[in-house]
Amino acid sequence: xxxxxxxxxxxxxxxxxxxxxxxxxxxxxxxxxxxxxxxxxxxxxxxxxxxxxxxxxxxxxxxxxxxxxxxxxxxxxxxxxxxxxxxxxxxxxxxxxxxxxxxxxxxxxxxxxxxxxxxxxxxxxxxxxxxxxxxxxxxxxxxxxxxxxxxxxxxxxxxxxxxxxxxxxxxxxxxxxxxxxxxxxxxxxxxxxxxxxxxxxxxxxxxxxxxxxxxxxxxxxxxxxxxxxxxxxxxxxxxxxxxxxxxxxxxxxxxxxxxxxxxxxxxxxxxxxxxxxxxxxxxxxxxxxxxxxxxxxxxxxxxxxxxxxxxxxxxxxxxxxxxxxxxxxxxxxxxxxxxxxxxxxxxxxxxxxxxxxxxxxxxxxxxxxxxxxxxxxxxxxxxxxxxxxxxxxxxxxxxxxxxxxxxxxxxxxxxxxxxxxxxxxxxxxxxxxxxxxxxxxxxxxxxxxxxxxxxxxxxxxxxxxxxxxxxxxxxxxxxxxxxxxxxxxxxxxxxxxxxxxxxxxxxxxxxxxxxxxxxxxxxxxxxxxxxxxxxxxxxxxxxxxxxxxxxxx
Amino acid sequence: xxxxxxxxxxxxxxxxxxxxxxxxxxxxxxxxxxxxxxxxxxxxxxxxxxxxxxxxxxxxxxxxxxxxxxxxxxxxxxxxxxxxxxxxxxxxxxxxxxxxxxxxxxxxxxxxxxxxxxxxxxxxxxxxxxxxxxxxxxxxxxxxxxxxxxxxxxxxxxxxxxxxxxxxxxxxxxxxxxxxxxxxxxxxxxxxxxxxxxxxxxxxxxxxxxxxxxxxxxxxxxxxxxxxxxxxxxxxxxxxxxxxxxxxxxxxxxxxxxxxxxxxxxxxxxxxxxxxxxxxxxxxxxxxxxxxxxxxxxxxxxxxxxxxxxxxxxxxxxxxxxxxxxxxxxxxxxxxxxxxxxxxxxxxxxxxxx
Numbered sequence: 001x002x003x004x005x006x007x008x009x010x011x012x013x014x015x016x017x018x019x020x021x022x023x024x025x026x027x028x029x030x031x032x033x034x035x036x037x038x039x040x041x042x043x044x045x046x047x048x049x050x051x052x053x054x055x056x057x058x059x060x061x062x063x064x065x066x067x068x069x070x071x072x073x074x075x076x077x078x079x080x081x082x083x084x085x086x087x088x089x090x091x092x093x094x095x096x097x098x099x100x101x102x103x104x105x106x107x108x109x110x111x112x113x114x115x116x117x118x119x120x121x122x123x124x125x126x127x128x129x130x131x132x133x134x135x136x137x138x139x140x141x142x143x144x145x146x147x148x149x150x151x152x153x154x155x156x157x158x159x160x161x162x163x164x165x166x167x168x169x170x171x172x173x174x175x176x177x178x179x180x181x182x183x184x185x186x187x188x189x190x191x192x193x194x195x196x197x198x199x200x201x202x203x204x205x206x207x208x209x210x211x212x213x214x215x216x217x218x219x220x221x222x223x224x225x226x227x228x229x230x231x232x233x234x235x236x237x238x239x240x241x242x243x244x245x246x247x248x249x250x251x252x253x254x255x256x257x258x259x260x261x262x263x264x265x266x267x268x269x270x271x272x273x274x275x276x277x278x279x280x281x282x283x284x285x286x287x288x289x290x291x292x293x294x295x296x297x298x299x300x301x302x303x304x305x306x307x308x309x310x311x312x313x314x315x316x317x318x319x320x321x322x323x324x325x326x327x328x329x330x331x332x333x334x335x336x337x338x339x340x341x342x343x344x345x346x347x348x349x350x351x352x353x354x355x356x357x358x359x360x361x362x363x364x365x366x367x368x369x370x371x372x373x374x375x376x377x378x379x380x381x382x383x384x385x386x387x388x389x390x391x392x393x394x395x396x397x398x399x400x401x402x403x404x405x406x407x408x409x410x411x412x413x414x415x416x417x418x419x420x421x422x423x424x425x426x427x428x429x430x431x432x433x434x435x436x437x438x439x440x441x442x443x444x445x446x447x448x449x450x451x452x453x454x455x456x457x458x459x460x461x462x463x464x465x466x467x468x469x470x471x472x473x474x475x476x477x478x479x480x481x482x483x484x485x486x487x488x489x490x491x492x493x494x495x496x497x498x499x500x501x502x503x504x505x506x507x508x509x510x511x512x513x514x515x516x517x518x519x520x521x522x523x524x525x526x527x528x529x530x531x532x533x534x535x536x537x538x539x540x541x542x543x544x545x546x547x548x549x550x551x552x553x
Numbered sequence: 554x555x556x557x558x559x560x561x562x563x564x565x566x567x568x569x570x571x572x573x574x575x576x577x578x579x580x581x582x583x584x585x586x587x588x589x590x591x592x593x594x595x596x597x598x599x600x601x602x603x604x605x606x607x608x609x610x611x612x613x614x615x616x617x618x619x620x621x622x623x624x625x626x627x628x629x630x631x632x633x634x635x636x637x638x639x640x641x642x643x644x645x646x647x648x649x650x651x652x653x654x655x656x657x658x659x660x661x662x663x664x665x666x667x668x669x670x671x672x673x674x675x676x677x678x679x680x681x682x683x684x685x686x687x688x689x690x691x692x693x694x695x696x697x698x699x700x701x702x703x704x705x706x707x708x709x710x711x712x713x714x715x716x717x718x719x720x721x722x723x724x725x726x727x728x729x730x731x732x733x734x735x736x737x738x739x740x741x742x743x744x745x746x747x748x749x750x751x752x753x754x755x756x757x758x759x760x761x762x763x764x765x766x767x768x769x770x771x772x773x774x775x776x777x778x779x780x781x782x783x784x785x786x787x788x789x790x791x792x793x794x795x796x797x798x799x800x801x802x803x804x805x806x807x808x809x810x811x812x813x814x815x816x817x818x819x820x821x822x823x824x825x826x827x828x829x830x831x832x833x834x835x836x837x838x839x840x841x842x843x844x845x846x847x848x849x850x851x852x853x854x855x856x857x858x859x860x861x862x863x864x865x866x867x868x869x870x871x872x873x874x875x876x877x878x879x880x881x882x883x884x885x886x887x888x889x890x891x892x893x894x895x896x897x898x899x900x901x902x903x904x905x906x907x
Contacts, residue, residue, distance in 0.1 A: 352652070465652070467653065467661065478672055481683055481685075482678075
């Protein structure tokens with residue numbers, strides 16, 4: 001009858017509210033949703049004995065939740081200290097325990113009667129910076145998972161949580177997926193609190209707001225939504241809030257899951273949500289009026305709404321000189337499109353339009369293809385396939401063996417295939433060129449999209465020639481222009497054409513010239529800074545007047 | 554919403570690539586085309602912005618009554634179909650004659666129509682954005698082509714200036730001007746723009762811009778090929794580009810023109826299909842034009858393939874002697890009727906109020 005029960009759950013959200021007895025937790029027949037529901041319905045009681053019993057029934061045989069019984073003060077009021085190991089800082093827990101035992105006995109509070117003891121110790125004894133309370137078993141558990149040290153006192157039907165977070169995380173280090181030459185080297189880590197502080201250290205305005213959600217019925221993952229109040233559009237904030245609170249999954253383990261829940265077009269090959277590991281980039285997104293989404297347990301922060309051009313930006317663009325940033329930026333655009341189009345165009349030209357190639361070059365290519373048993377398309381396809389295989393293998397292998405893959409790939413496959421006359425050298429050049437181009441795409445998931453669509457272009461080029469490549473290009477563009485990210489056009493500064501945004505897209509201009517925030521994301525207050533801030537010699541007019549006035553006095 | 558400019562620049566420039574009547578004075582006829590086209594735009598758009606919320610199908614029914622309005626609108630729908638069909642056919646002929654001689658025409662036609670159907674399916678917004686993306690590319694490629702022409706530019710081909718009187722110039726201007734009737738799409742698009750009142754300005758600007766492209770193309774074609782050759786070739790601009798050899802490496806720059814033409818045809822044809830489907834759906838009182846796309850596309854495909862047997866027959870469509878009567882009957886006369894109906898209406902309401 002289990003399936004019937006589950007079916008019933010699918011169609012109705014009503015739960016059997018009859019029992020809130022902790023004793024039921026011992027019932028092995030309870031399924032997970034019933035257990036969760038039961039835990040949520042159990043309220044804490046004045047009797048510490050009952051509370052501890054319920055707690056023990058809830059956690060079962062779990063061994064990482066030590067319960068330390070205590071007797072408080074001269075009246076020997078029964079109490080207990082509970083933590084989850086690894087969530088709290090051991091020293092802080094020890095200090096708290098010491099405060100409750102030794103220091104309490106030495107302090108004037110020691111004779112406090114049991115009824116007023118909890119208020120007294122919270123108000124006058126505990127040194128924690130933050131105290132939270134819980135009324136239910138579920139709330140108590142939430143305090144524990146928040147890294148709090150939970151104190152239960154007999155006769156008091158609430159749990160006291162003293163903040164003592166001390167989970168050990170990886171140190172803040174340079175993110176490996178987005179490296180820069182000049183620019184900050186810190187990256188997000190797996191702790192949402194730490195990440196939050198990394199962003200807040202960069203944006204010290206109190207108007208950096210952060211809303212917290214608990215997502216995942218079992219993982220209870222913290223998800224935070226960051227935005228600058230008054231800069232981000234309210235409709236956008238509301239929309240994102242809706243989309244996040246609509247999630248009802250049991251577990252969130254990474255940014256990708258949230259991404260799938262909030263993106264506009266699930267079938268899109270191109271990422272519709274921007275991911276970054278760099279606090280400086282997240283901060284710059286917030287400054288443009290976008291929203292950042294942090295998820296506990298992952299160093300990736302999502303930013304929405306996303307535009308196509310954001311994915312081709314590298315953080316270095318903003319830390320290097322403007323002319324070089326512009327040139328390198330355009331190089332990247334070129335590289336992106338060539339990584340999609342080159343193999344297809346090569347196939348098409350060699351299959352159908354040999355006359356487009358200058359004669360001498362054509363002779364060279366044909367000569368090198370002498371004896372190759374495959375048509376161009378098959379050749380290109382094979383080599384691209386092998387290359388993708390190499391890349392995937394290199395990614396999955398441990399770093400130490402990874403270099404072996406390169407040797408196998410470059411030496412054995414490349415060289416031997418040419419020597420054996422299976423592929424022609426120009427194809428290897430084409431594949432290498434595309435590979436290099438796709439490596440220069442700064443966002444990994446974006447280059448993935450390019451990699452995959454490349455194969456479509458090879459097929460189109462082989463079947464329809466350059467006409468087919470153009471057909472594919474138009475289809476791709478059509479798809480890109482029809483996409484939206486949170487209602488904002490994805491292909492934005494190009495289609496629809498927004499000339500004022502080009503300042504930051506096709507070329508980069510000096511910061512003193514970036515007077516406007518990008519449209520339409522930052523259109524709530526479009527002006528970023530007053531114009532006329534170009535560096536120049538001499539004093540400002542007002543300063544000169546001030547000094548003259550001072551001199552004449 | 555500036556997209557009207559961008560989408561129609563390409564429309565207006567397309568005919569240039571196919572015609573070249575006035576020999577060495579082609580530039581002068583191109584100059585004439587601009588005011589002619591502006592006139593058409595004023596004729597079509599002028600009435601359009603009087604009825605900001607309505608397409609031509611809707612307001613012709615309102616002005617002339619349902620039966621007569623339906624006749625007029627179906628004339629326009631036929632114009633959309635006809636222009637779309639001939640455009641695709643010409644593009645297919647160019648591709649086949651220049652690049653893939655063995656490809657059957659229905660193949661290319663089918664693919665272009667498929668693109669247009671997908672674009673219209675995605676909606677007018679996507680077509681507009683595509684126009685935004687493609688028009689700069691379109692202009693860029695043509696500019697590059699003209700730049701290539703400069704190498705073999707022979708200014709003597711342009712002489713003697715205006716020696717043959719004004720008749721050839723005028724007759725050379727007729728066809729491109731008549732093709733300006735494609736601005737009829739304006740009548741379908743105005744309700745979709747965010748600022749309908751500005752649509753007319755944008756459209757006129759687009760005519761001017763395309764006029765610049767037109768003159769540049771016409772002049773460089775003649776300057777490269779010489780008067781006689783450019784008059785007698787079917788696709789003079791291609792011929793001109795093909796004859797350019799800058800170095801050993803850069804020889805076949807007409808590929809640029811074919812690519813850009815492809816972009817132009819795409820925008821043009823998607824707009825025409827969208828307008829046709831939208832108009833027909835309003836005529837039939839349907840809620841959504843999308844259901845009509847596939848049937849329309851099939852009819853349109855057959856029409857494109859079957860209407861003309863050879864390239865020469867196709868080019869006959871573009872002769873002033875065929876095109877001018879066609880455009881007059883299908884566009885000018887209905888629009889003049891519409892205008893008269895509108896003016897009578899205004900006069901009458903004036904009379905009532907005053």
